[in-house]
Amino acid sequence: MKAGLTFTETLQGHLSFGEHDPQRGALRGTQEGNKIFCHLEVNVGDVERFYLPPQPDNALSGWVYSSALGKRLPVARGNLRFFVKDKSATTGVVTYQLRYCLLLFDELGHPLTVVGVKTIGGSHLGRLWKDATTVRIHLYKGDRFADVAGVSDAHIGHVQGLETLAAGVISVRPLAFLRQLTTLRAADPRSVVRFGGLFMKRLLGAYALGARADRGAR
Amino acid sequence: MNQTHFDTVIVGSGFGGSVMAYRLAEAGREVCLLEKGKAYPPGSFPRSPYNAHDNFWDPKEGRYGLFDLWSFHRIHALVASGLGGGSLVYANVLVRKDEAWFVNENLSQGGYENWPVTRADLEPHYDRVEQVLSPKPYPFEFAPYSGTSKTQAFWTATKRAGLEPFFPGLAVTFANGDAAPVPGEPIHEAEPNLHGRTRLTCRLCGECDVGCNYGSKNTLDYTYLSAAARCGAELRTGCEVKSFAPRDVGGYTVTYVEHPLTAAGPADESAPSTSHTVTADRLVLSAGALGSTYLLLKNRIAFPRLSRRLGTCFSGNGDLLTFVRKRPNAQADPEMPAVIDPTFGPVITSAARVGDALDGDGSSGRGFYLEDAGFPAHLAWALQVMAAPGPLLTLLSQRFLWDWTGKGADPRLPSQLARMLSGNTLAGGVLPLLGMGHDVPDGRLRLRAGRLDVDWNRRASKDYFKRARATSQRVAQELGATFADNPIRYLNRLVTVHPLGGCPMGRNEEEGVVDSYGEVFNYPDLCVVDGAMMPGPVGANPSLTIAALADRCADRLLEKRRRG
Ligand SMILES: Cc1cc2nc3c(=O)[nH]c(=O)nc-3n(C[C@H](O)[C@H](O)[C@H](O)COP(=O)(O)OP(=O)(O)OC[C@H]3O[C@@H](n4cnc5c(N)ncnc54)[C@H](O)[C@@H]3O)c2cc1C
Ligand code: SF4
Numbered sequence: 001m002k003a004g005l006t007f008t009e010t011l012q013g014h015l016s017f018g019e020h021d022p023q024r025g026a027l028r029g030t031q032e033g034n035k036i037f038c039h040l041e042v043n044v045g046d047v048e049r050f051y052l053p054p055q056p057d058n059a060l061s062g063w064v065y066s067s068a069l070g071k072r073l074p075v076a077r078g079n080l081r082f083f084v085k086d087k088s089a090t091t092g093v094v095t096y097q098l099r100y101c102l103l104l105f106d107e108l109g110h111p112l113t114v115v116g117v118k119t120i121g122g123s124h125l126g127r128l129w130k131d132a133t134t135v136r137i138h139l140y141k142g143d144r145f146a147d148v149a150g151v152s153d154a155h156i157g158h159v160q161g162l163e164t165l166a167a168g169v170i171s172v173r174p175l176a177f178l179r180q181l182t183t184l185r186a187a188d189p190r191s192v193v194r195f196g197g198l199f200m201k202r203l204l205g206a207y208a209l210g211a212r213a214d215r216g217a218r
Numbered sequence: 219m220n221q222t223h224f225d226t227v228i229v230g231s232g233f234g235g236s237v238m239a240y241r242l243a244e245a246g247r248e249v250c251l252l253e254k255g256k257a258y259p260p261g262s263f264p265r266s267p268y269n270a271h272d273n274f275w276d277p278k279e280g281r282y283g284l285f286d287l288w289s290f291h292r293i294h295a296l297v298a299s300g301l302g303g304g305s306l307v308y309a310n311v312l313v314r315k316d317e318a319w320f321v322n323e324n325l326s327q328g329g330y331e332n333w334p335v336t337r338a339d340l341e342p343h344y345d346r347v348e349q350v351l352s353p354k355p356y357p358f359e360f361a362p363y364s365g366t367s368k369t370q371a372f373w374t375a376t377k378r379a380g381l382e383p384f385f386p387g388l389a390v391t392f393a394n395g396d397a398a399p400v401p402g403e404p405i406h407e408a409e410p411n412l413h414g415r416t417r418l419t420c421r422l423c424g425e426c427d428v429g430c431n432y433g434s435k436n437t438l439d440y441t442y443l444s445a446a447a448r449c450g451a452e453l454r455t456g457c458e459v460k461s462f463a464p465r466d467v468g469g470y471t472v473t474y475v476e477h478p479l480t481a482a483g484p485a486d487e488s489a490p491s492t493s494h495t496v497t498a499d500r501l502v503l504s505a506g507a508l509g510s511t512y513l514l515l516k517n518r519i520a521f522p523r524l525s526r527r528l529g530t531c532f533s534g535n536g537d538l539l540t541f542v543r544k545r546p547n548a549q550a551d552p553e554m555p556a557v558i559d560p561t562f563g564p565v566i567t568s569a570a571r572v573g574d575a576l577d578g579d580g581s582s583g584r585g586f587y588l589e590d591a592g593f594p595a596h597l598a599w600a601l602q603v604m605a606a607p608g609p610l611l612t613l614l615s616q617r618f619l620w621d622w623t624g625k626g627a628d629p630r631l632p633s634q635l636a637r638m639l640s641g642n643t644l645a646g647g648v649l650p651l652l653g654m655g656h657d658v659p660d661g662r663l664r665l666r667a668g669r670l671d672v673d674w675n676r677r678a679s680k681d682y683f684k685r686a687r688a689t690s691q692r693v694a695q696e697l698g699a700t701f702a703d704n705p706i707r708y709l710n711r712l713v714t715v716h717p718l719g720g721c722p723m724g725r726n727e728e729e730g731v732v733d734s735y736g737e738v739f740n741y742p743d744l745c746v747v748d749g750a751m752m753p754g755p756v757g758a759n760p761s762l763t764i765a766a767l768a769d770r771c772a773d774r775l776l777e778k779r780r781r782g
Contacts, residue, residue: 067665108460108462
């Protein structure tokens with residue numbers, strides 16, 4: 001029998017409409033006061049296989065609030081993929097990504113798709129905390145869930161007809177992270193330990209690999 | 219069965235929407251105009267203050283009235299909702315925008331406004347609009363018009379203050395054709411108006427700002443909209459547009475709710491609002507500067523390639539309302555009326571222009587216009603009623619009478635206003651002065667928690683407001699009057715009746731949301747044609763310029779269709 005687990009993650013940050021680059025979007029969004037707040041429940045289907053493709057069982061639910069979008073928008077469909085391997089076409093650096101994908105409907109019923117990416121590895125261990133808590137986000141027009149949910153950074157540029165609405169950065173604040181740990185729930189307590197272990201192993205592994213790549217470059 | 223596909227759907231029936239509706243319908247296009255407010259035939263504008271709150275637009279509370287008050291942090295804007303938009307409550311003044319005020323600043327180097335059109339571009343359109351709205355100067359040379367005390371006082375005082383007063387065109391019918399003006403005569407119209415009712419020439423009742431119950435104002439419902447209806451345009455009232463999106467096959471889908479309005483009466487509360495959808499090859503947003511910008515911000519998810527300039531260039535057209543109070547014991551002055559009665563005569567009859575550094579004639583600073591703003595006799599009485607604690611006071615103190623710092627309401631304001639405006643405490647009378655002009659359009663409209671709000675840095679326009687106040691004060695002195703800065707000081711900074719901008723015109727999408735023909739960059743056949751397209755203040759009263767730009771947009775749209 002598969003052993004599942006859930007936890008809640010709250011992320012907040014800034015985004016800006018008409019912007020394609022998350023860093024610039026966050027900067028502009030801060031100036032413009034365009035906040036975004038995500039309250040997500042992560043449902044890991046199988047703690048033994050949660051990081052292995054195709055990971056269809058890691059569902060996301062919850063809501064997203066942005067001052068520019070109006071009310072809290074419930075997540076209509078959501079999916080989180082752990083440790084998706086991505087190789088930069090330009091630098092060749094290998095990273096692992098946690099990819100969030102959400103389908104929302106705004107107050108008026110217009111659909112939009114949110115893709116969020118945590119990039120892990122590809123640099124030194126000192127960046128772990130920042131990497132593991134920072135999510136670059138893009139908002140796309142329409143219901144593109146099926147088109148983007150399984151796609152890595154290297155390939156998302158090739159998705160036909162994807163129209164970017166906004167970009168920005170959201171992150172888990174330290175306190176929110178501590179609270180997040182208390183939200184871990186599983187039918188079998190051993191699942192939590194097992195999940196934590198596998199997660200940390202993959203996480204640190206990503207940096208070990210990054211460090212090796214660093215040395216290789218030198 | 220109602221038709222559901224049109225060549226053009228127009229949202230809103232103000233100056234932008236009405237001109238577009240007529241021009242397109244006249245050229246044979248199938249036009250559907252959706253207006254959220256009611257139609258107001260003669261005699262239907264309410265007057266009693268006891269149910270004054272029903273005269274506000276607030277659908278959530280079941281109110282579908284004429285006045286639509288938007289409360290923002292530090293500024294409030296008053297607009298109208300009804301068939302004919304702002305023309306129903308406006309003061310009829312039609313003035314062309316000064317040639318030198320079509321400002322060209324470099325936006326990437328700290329400039330605020332850059333007009334992609336010139337006065338010369340608009341000249342033929344001004345002419346064409348004036349033919350329909352027929353502005354006429356106030357016939358002050360004839361009795362009983364010559365007895366208008368506020369006009370006499372304004373002329374004498376502004377002249378003494380070194381200004382040059384003039385009679386601007388008023389879109390009011392004072393006379394039949396070339397006959398001498400006579401108040402209260404039936405107007406001979408070549409073709410019946412859309413209300414199918416007889417209009418009367420102006421009766422000088424001073425109620426223009428709360429709707430003319432005699433049909434004397436040449437409002438859009440009697441002019442452009444009647445003509446549009448004759449050409450087959452479908453005018454749907456009580457229809458509030460909520461959302462729209464591009465269609466895959468080209469064109470747009472528009473969703474609106476139909477409010478349960480009876481012909482011109484109160485809402486039928488038992489009936490719910492119903493939702494409808496129509497489609498169109500082209501969509502024209504003419505819901506006013508606030509309405510159109512709000513609609514685009516709300517629907518932004520469906521329009522990812524909208525310019526980042528959406529919401530910018532907001533200004534209140536430099537509105538500044540001050541009150542001049544004549545001292546009852548002032549010395550007899552042969553050139554001045556003994557008593558100023560601001561309730562006699564149309565709300566505005568005269569204007570004086572104060573120069574601008576851009577004029578190139580040695581003037582310095584930012585220019586403006588001063589006008590004699592009368593008010594209806596019943597307003598003073600209405601305010602007295604409002605000053606009593608009651609539901610309206612609560613409504614106003616919540617929605618309207620914030621302290622200008624935004625910290626909270628000043629509950630004393632209605633009673634102070636009432637005292638200010640009521641005749642018995644003011645033997646000498648009071649003359650409100652409305653200033654408007656070339657302020658700095660640095661406001662930004664945005665959504666906050668889903669509601670429209672404005673970020674506005676008043677400091678940029680500080681010198682402008684200081685100068686306009688100083689001039690008003692000088693006029694007050696010449697009147698032998700006291701300058702009533704208090705309590706209206708709050709209002710000075712508080713209320714604009716000329717909100718402009720939000721979807722500014724530009725030469726490209728870096729500069730503006732729409733091009734100089736109102737077409738939205740990256741979205742062909744989606745247009746914004748109303749006060750929202752102004753990249754800065756008009757300076758003078760804006761309606762004529764909005765209408766002229768609309769006429770120019772219509773030309774382009776029809777030309778494009780012919781070629782395409
Ligand atoms: C008291 C007062 C006096 C004034 N005096 C003068 C004057 O003397 N001279 C002058 O030039 N200007 C004057 N103005 C200003 C003038 O009224 C406005 O500048 C002008 O009406 C703006 O025209 P517009 O086409 O931009 O929009 P509006 O005239 O505001 O029209 C917008 C219309 O769209 C409708 N609408 C909004 N949202 C929706 C929606 N979602 N669905 C359907 N319909 C919608 C509204 O109900 C309204 O009817 C005055 C204004 C006021 C309040
Ligand atoms: S003064 Fe009275 S009658 Fe004349 S236009 Fe104004 S409201 Fe109508």
